[in-house]
Amino acid sequence: MLPWFKELNQQLASRINNNILHHAILISGTIGLGKEQYASHLSKKILCEDKVSMLACGICKSCQLIDAGSHPDNHVVVSDKTQIGIDLIRKEIETLSKTAQLSGNKVLTIANADLMTESATNSLLKTLEEPTNNTYIILTSSQSQRLLPTILSRCEKLNVNPPDFESAREWLSQESISPLPSKDALRAFKGSPLAYKNSVEQASGLLYTDFEFTIQELIERTTGVNKASIQWQKDADKLVVWLGQYFLNRYKDSNKESDFIAYQKTVDANKKLNHAGLNKVLILQSLFSHV
Template sequence: MAVAQTDMNVSHELPWLERSKQRLLDQIAQQRLPHAVLFSGPDGIGKSQLMRWLGHRLLCASPTIDGACGQCRSCLLIAAGSHPDLLQLQAEKNTIGVDLVRQAIATLSETAHQQGARVVLINNAQQMTESAANALLKTLEEPGQSAFLLLSAPSAGQLVATITSRCQEHLVALPDEQQALDWLKQQGIHAELSHLRLNGGAPLRTQQFIASELHNKLDAFLVRLLAVIKGEPAAMALIDDAVADFPASYHWLSALLLDLQKVIAGLGPQHLMFSTHWTELQAIAQRLQQQSPDWAPWLSHWQPILAASGLNQSMQWQAMLLELQHKLEQRQQPLVSSR
């Protein structure tokens, strides 16, 4: 369904959201909560959970100091996924079109079935088409009594200015690294700091990374890639995995080369993505006579080639890794692709 009633069972196990929740509760208590709120922040930190929690609180008939009561008729309807005054727009093929927005506008303009608030949620609001965003403007200006429009996006800059200027932005911050790792451990997930950093510090993205067993692929990839950097021929297993796991494999390669650059610049293991490979990276840095290459032009050259369709990507990875070895051997030369 393009527009759906949504299950509002919200996990209370995201401790880094507590500060945001309290800010929103304070706004409600002071009658300062705007009718349009844009939740911004990186993917994987719980923006949609926070947005649903607020929608739940706004629809609850007997809210507590912590949020929705979970027991009133509205809360029971939410739990059953059948609250008539709650809608969540769902993108079709990564696009939120004007017809979906018009349905949401119609919902907000109707009289509430439960004699309370009406709430529309738009996850990934940056996926709205230009016509959809334009259709939403009038509703943002005149939402109606007890009508709330809650949007989320990675950043306000990804939405047109006419939308963001009519919303109050609520930035959802990343947790600190230790809090994120502690939470993952409580979920039964053994995540290393490198896994968290690879996923931008976002706990939910890291959780999915581990669940997909990409961490095991990462470990094997790094061992084989370090062998290539040391001068050994690229193993076919490395080539096959690199192709299969692209674009993650390109991200891993970039991160390892950046770590090498950091070691050459004199930074300690606490500053690395892959601190467990500190000793190996130190040895490579010494072999390079502590010269710090700029990998950016070379990586920028290869990224579109590795992403291109219609090319034999196994051959492209082989060629790239051979060129990497050549550049390391010829470390006195600028690290710009000769292709």
């Protein structure tokens, strides 16, 4: 289990063991904190036959079926589309209405619940209002403000915060991630060690450490705006995001209008980059000139 979920897990596992867990849980927080990963731990604990320990035992029949991906009472909705439609939700709701086949408990996890359409949300709402016995619903969201108030009001809302900088670096070090992030690097990933880890492991281009080096060179005038723009044109998408975070952090420290204007330009640039045939070098030159 990711260490920044341990305190929350202690609370929820205790409620599970004492049979007082709320029937609907909303786990929210920024992208890349591992909310879906923790939701899997939580659903496994709810279905586990061991009602004493803080974690699922991993050896009972229920745990073994979950590990095999074949537990009949564990239902997960994960969409690779931009929306979660009513048909998908309605199918799972219908299954939940039936008697549990194994452990007595039933769990439905909906990842990125804010992607549900209005009709899908309304379909889920009735189950939240009138849950059947021993039925638990776990929602995860990185944009919980997009969920309807009627959904929010019926869930226990649990917001997950990123770990502090030293804890994040310690975890990344244990995961053998190199290079370890600076404070600014982690802030660029909204404090998420997982997001930073994925960026390093899946990097197909320049890394954040390269970005920091480029910024330092521009500040020290050891490289030029044109050279930097050419270097970064293939990674323009992520560069604009990192520059936006850089200018926003600088504005928070300096309160200078020029830094905020630079940040706004990165927002505009991010939209423009979606258009084909755009001269990325010119866009990056404009942004780098504010460094």
